[in-house]
Every structure is written in C-alpha cells, then in structure tokens.
Amino acid sequence: MxxxxxxxxxxxxxxxxxxxxxxxxxxxxxxxxxxxxxxxxxxxxxxxxxxxxxxxxxxxxxxxxxxxxxxxxxxxxxxxxxxxxxxxxxxxxxxxxxxxxxxxxxxxxxxxxxxxxxxxxxxxxxxxxxxxxxxxTGMSGCWTAAAAPIALGDDVLTVLPGTLGEDALAAKLQATDAAVIMKVGHNLPKIREALAAAGRLDEAILVERGTMEGERVVRLSEAGGATAYFSIVLLPGCKGRRIL
Amino acid sequence: MxxxxxxxxxxxxxxxxxxxxxxxxxxxxxxxxxxxxxxxxxxxxxxxxxxxxxxxxxxxxxxxxxxxxxxxxxxxxxxxxxxxxxxxxxxxxxxxxxxxxxxxxxxxxxxxxxxxxxxxxxxxxxxxxxxxxxxxTGMSGCWTAAAAPIALGDDVLTVLPGTLGEDALAAKLQATDAAVIMKVGHNLPKIREALAAAGRLDEAILVERGTMEGERVVRLSEAGGATAYFSIVLLPGCKGRRIL
The missing domain is CATH 3.40.1010.10 (Tetrapyrrole methylase, N-terminal domain)
Incomplete structure (x- = not known):
C-alpha cells in the first residue's frame, strides 16, 4: 500500500x-x-x-x-x-x-x-x-524596508484592499491608527484622493518592491501617478504618545 | 579608529x-x-x-x-x-x-x-x-495553527488590541471582514461580549501559544473564562464567496 x-x-x-x-x-x-x-x-x-x-x-x-x-x-x-x-x-x-x-x-x-x-x-x-x-508577509517586508514601525501599544491596524471605493477607503482610513493598503497598482490615484479626504495624505508612504531588487520607498505625496503591482501604501501608527 | x-x-x-x-x-x-x-x-x-x-x-x-x-x-x-x-x-x-x-x-x-x-x-x-x-508575526503563527486562512480577495482585516472598550471593539468587529484581537489575557470576557454584540461570536477562534508547546485552538464560544498571555482571537475572513 x-x-x-x-x-x-x-x-x-x-x-x-x-x-x-x-x-x-x-x-x-x-x-x-x-x-x-x-x-x-x-x-x-x-x-x-x-x-x-x-x-x-x-x-x-x-x-x-x-x-x-x-x-x-x-x-x-x-x-x-x-x-x-x-x-x-x-x-x-x-x-x-x-x-x-x-x-x-x-x-x-x-x-x-x-x-x-x-x-x-x-x-x-x-x-x-x-x-x-x-x-x-509582504507588508512586513515593506514596513521594514521603509524603516517605518507600523503599530505599537494600543494601535488599531487596518489592512485594506486598494480596490475599495474612495469613500469607503477614506472612512476606514479616518477610523484607524495605522493602515496598510494592498493591491495598489492602478488604484493609486483613488487611494491618494481617499488619503487626502481622510486628512492623512502627509503620513502615507509608498513602498515598491519591498526587500527586492529595485526597492523604492517614497512619500506618497511626492510619488507619481503610476506604480508597480508589488506596491503597498503604509500609514504608520506608533505616534509619539505611544513611545514610552 | x-x-x-x-x-x-x-x-x-x-x-x-x-x-x-x-x-x-x-x-x-x-x-x-x-x-x-x-x-x-x-x-x-x-x-x-x-x-x-x-x-x-x-x-x-x-x-x-x-x-x-x-x-x-x-x-x-x-x-x-x-x-x-x-x-x-x-x-x-x-x-x-x-x-x-x-x-x-x-x-x-x-x-x-x-x-x-x-x-x-x-x-x-x-x-x-x-x-x-x-x-x-505571532498572528500568522496563530492562524496557521488554527488552520484558519485569515483573509482573501477584497477582505478588510482589522488588528485590534483587546484593551479597547467593549463598545469600540464591537463597532470595529461589525465593520470588518476579518479581525485579529491581540492582548487577550484578562480581557477575554469583555472580548466575548463585544463579539456577541457584533453578532460574530460563533465565528471566533481562540488560539493559545500558537506554534509553541502547549498550543491550544478552540472555538471561543466553547472556551473558559481565562486564557494565557500568549493568546489571540481570530475572526477569519475568506467567506465562501471569495473562494473562486
């Protein structure tokens, strides 16, 4: 057998x-x-x-x-x-x-x-x-590449697909301490609008090809309109009040 | 030098x-x-x-x-x-x-x-x-130990500290596809109440000491009132409609 x-x-x-x-x-x-x-x-x-x-x-x-x-x-x-x-x-x-x-x-x-x-x-x-x-996870690789600790203490972290509608994205981004947005690709312009609507565009970091050859880390507000498939947007938590 | x-x-x-x-x-x-x-x-x-x-x-x-x-x-x-x-x-x-x-x-x-x-x-x-x-992450170890895929497709995943108040927890649990609750320990009774209030207690899984000696996976509704420090509560997403 x-x-x-x-x-x-x-x-x-x-x-x-x-x-x-x-x-x-x-x-x-x-x-x-x-x-x-x-x-x-x-x-x-x-x-x-x-x-x-x-x-x-x-x-x-x-x-x-x-x-x-x-x-x-x-x-x-x-x-x-x-x-x-x-x-x-x-x-x-x-x-x-x-x-x-x-x-x-x-x-x-x-x-x-x-x-x-x-x-x-x-x-x-x-x-x-x-x-x-x-x-x-890919997101761990990205926040490490960005030297951006993602969450600490009592932070709430929300992982969002970039495929959500702009209003839904903005509402979720407003209601969380930290966020990771996956499936960025051609959703980038919409994601930028949602971050702006939530008043959090300045905090956002775009990571392309995290831990890989061709890795690129940039403030989202300074990024262009297009990005690669292996991209993640990070909104780090870890605000100063949580550092002891 | x-x-x-x-x-x-x-x-x-x-x-x-x-x-x-x-x-x-x-x-x-x-x-x-x-x-x-x-x-x-x-x-x-x-x-x-x-x-x-x-x-x-x-x-x-x-x-x-x-x-x-x-x-x-x-x-x-x-x-x-x-x-x-x-x-x-x-x-x-x-x-x-x-x-x-x-x-x-x-x-x-x-x-x-x-x-x-x-x-x-x-x-x-x-x-x-x-x-x-x-x-x-510890949460990856826990959902693997529980044989519980956590998120798929366009799922939203929310990582929550068990230290949040019951009402805040319930609201977050209601608004997400999948959730991971950390810092469970003595917050377990409150977390159970919040899950019940969100109508999601039956989906919840308690993982103690994931991937470690003494690992225990149990439906939260059948767990006792106390749990270890290294415990995580999982609310898997991956609903059937997302399996192709």
Whole structure:
C-alpha cells in the first residue's frame, strides 16, 4: 500500500530569499516536486524568491494563470476561467499526492494571508495531508524596508484592499491608527484622493518592491501617478504618545 | 579608529524555532552579543525561541523589566518606570555599539509590529547603524495553527488590541471582514461580549501559544473564562464567496 503524499504550503516571504523561514528551507531541500503560480511567459515571483533553496534535481511544476491581462475581478468570464484553472491545478496536485509524492506549493508572503494558495487549500483540505508553513508577509517586508514601525501599544491596524471605493477607503482610513493598503497598482490615484479626504495624505508612504531588487520607498505625496503591482501604501501608527 | 557596531533588530517569529528566517539565523550565528527582554526570574520568551540558533560562546544580555506584576498601562508610575528602563537599556546597548561590538536584540514575531523593540529603536535610530530583520508575526503563527486562512480577495482585516472598550471593539468587529484581537489575557470576557454584540461570536477562534508547546485552538464560544498571555482571537475572513 502506497501512502498519500503531503502538500506543503510554503510561505516564501516578502522577496529577499533569506527572509524565508528555516522550516521552509528545510522542506524545500527535501521535497522533489515544487509547484508555483505564474503568469504565462513570466518567471514566477514566488519561484524566483525560493530558487536558492530549491535543489537542482527538484521538479518544477509551473501553474500558469489562464489570463495575462488584468481585467476586472468581477467579470464573470474572468472568475469562471480562474475557477476552472484552480480546479484543474488542484486536481493535478492531488494526483501527484495520491501517487505517494510530496509536493511543495509556493506562496508569496504568508500562505494564509491573501493569495492564490487559498483557492487550492479550500479544494484539497480534508482530502489530503496538508502542512502550512507561515511566512513573513509582504507588508512586513515593506514596513521594514521603509524603516517605518507600523503599530505599537494600543494601535488599531487596518489592512485594506486598494480596490475599495474612495469613500469607503477614506472612512476606514479616518477610523484607524495605522493602515496598510494592498493591491495598489492602478488604484493609486483613488487611494491618494481617499488619503487626502481622510486628512492623512502627509503620513502615507509608498513602498515598491519591498526587500527586492529595485526597492523604492517614497512619500506618497511626492510619488507619481503610476506604480508597480508589488506596491503597498503604509500609514504608520506608533505616534509619539505611544513611545514610552 | 574603531568603527561603531551595528544593532540588529531580529524578529524571531511566533514560537517554533524553525519559523525564524534564514537571515536572522545567519546573523545570530555571527553576532557575539545577544540581547533580549524578559520578566524578572523568567527565561525570556524570545530567547527561548532563538536559543537553538545562538552559539554557545555568544554573550547573553538579559534586559529585565522592572515590574513583574501586570498593572494598568495607564498608571503613571508604571509608565515612568518602563520609560527609565528602556532609556537605561538602550544606553547600555549604545555603549556596546560605540565600543565597536555588534549586538542582536531579539523581538518576538516581527520587530516593527508591536513589542518592546520599538521603544529601543526610537531611542537609537539615527545615532547608530540599525538593521531590522522582519519576522513571521505571532498572528500568522496563530492562524496557521488554527488552520484558519485569515483573509482573501477584497477582505478588510482589522488588528485590534483587546484593551479597547467593549463598545469600540464591537463597532470595529461589525465593520470588518476579518479581525485579529491581540492582548487577550484578562480581557477575554469583555472580548466575548463585544463579539456577541457584533453578532460574530460563533465565528471566533481562540488560539493559545500558537506554534509553541502547549498550543491550544478552540472555538471561543466553547472556551473558559481565562486564557494565557500568549493568546489571540481570530475572526477569519475568506467567506465562501471569495473562494473562486
């Protein structure tokens, strides 16, 4: 009788390969199949981060998103295509596991904090053994790169998607001590308006490619109108009154 | 001329020693003075986590909090004593750095996400070279331990201190998709009331000592009235509609 393999959900951290955990590095050194998501034609971001920890003899299983251009998340066609893609990809991985092989599936940042791994996890949990290895989040990498402690003492921290409407964003930004805004990209002009409406534009920091090559940290009020996909806006808490 | 040493602010992660980053492990293997905070008479939590990565010949610099019992954070005497303690401790570390020695200062979780490191950082930044190494946060360790993905898609995640008043907590819990409540301890009964008032008690998970020995994951509605200091309450987002 052949035993079922284990799926390892590996958080690879924010970008610097050395910001992967010791546990993740040990698993990658031992597992013979390493799966990761990538856009068609691209190297794969999680793969690039984990690369130095993956033995040359490991098999790469690239899971390629069906679409290369960004179309609205709410489009039915887009959601349907992605859903089929995740089902097919999880089926492929399940097949390998049931053949007795262990599989590591890479995840940028932390596997349980946003990201594609969750669509696979929800399809496979209960059916196969899964071990999740938490990672340093992209936002931790960004506030470290910006030398901007994010929260202290009794701070409230709110993590917001840049996809929210301007009014909703402004209301949330007004009601929190600290904030992290993800999914910035083409939402940057709207995010800037929301910060201004909340009276907090001067506090905001834009971090592009935190802990990665090409890292850029700039006051949002001095940034241009465009930014990269791997961008995060930070509104640090840690006001003076909380420093003892 | 003797050059000034570097202060390394090391995030040691949530509890499992293997959840430290490769970068942190490399620095700990090389630095000869390792400082950490602890309560008087206790082993020191960050020290215990990092221990397997610290060479036997490294010098331990234990920074002992002046008070062993928990008194309200708002008491003037408490704040004054802590403030003097941080100033003295940062002075000691600065003295070592100016003597040309590198010092690693351990921090549970991530150094820039709550915690005592920030009181030292604010005193020393600009005066000496500081390198901060981000870590896996305690909350990441907890949601991984609970097998509870915390956020997905366009979820809003709010990180709340359990020290907030019941009404403020309830309002914040009602206005967010996902939440993490820190500083639980003796605030547990109030937190339970706030969750009930927000209509979200059934979703809440209590995690004690996530990724550590003695880890316990329980539905908050079925938990007792008391909990350990290293406890976190999770309100996972990732509602079905966000799984594609």
């Amino acid at each position: 052949r035993s079922v393999g284990t799926l390892y959900g590996i958080g690879v951290g924010p970008g610097d390969p050395d910001l992967i955990t010791v546990k993740a590095a040990k698993i990658l050194a031992a597992v013979r199949i390493v799966a990761h998501f990538r856009k068609r034609g691209a190297a794969g971001h999680a793969w690039s981060i984990a690369r130095p920890h993956i033995p040359a003899e490991a098999r790469e299983l690239a899971l390629e998103y069906p679409l290369t251009t960004e179309i609205p998340f709410t489009e039915d066609g887009y959601i349907g295509a992605l859903s089929r893609f995740y089902s097919e990809a999880s089926g492929n991985i399940r097949h390998l596991l049931e053949a007795g092989q262990d599989v590591a599936l890479l995840s940028e940042g932390d596997p349980f904090f946003f990201g594609s791994f969750l669509h696979m996890y929800e399809r496979l949990r209960g059916a196969v053994p899964i071990v999740v290895v938490p990672g340093v | 003797r050059s000034v040493g570097t202060l390394y602010g090391i995030g040691v992660g949530p509890g499992d020693p293997d959840l430290i980053t490769v970068k942190a492990a490399k620095i700990l293997a090389a630095v000869r003075i390792v400082a950490h905070f602890r309560k008087r008479g206790a082993a020191g939590h960050a020290w215990s986590i990092a221990r397997p990565h610290i060479p036997a010949e490294a010098r331990e610099l234990a920074l002992e909090y002046p008070l062993t019992t928990e008194i309200p954070f708002t008491e003037d005497g408490y704040i004054g004593a802590l403030s003097r303690f941080y100033s003295e401790a940062s002075g000691n570390i600065r003295h070592l750095l100016e003597a040309g020695q590198d010092v690693a200062l351990l921090s549970e979780g991530d150094p820039f996400f709550f915690g005592s490191f920030l009181h030292m950082y604010e005193r020393l930044r600009g005066a000496v070279p500081i390198v901060v190494v981000p870590g896996v």
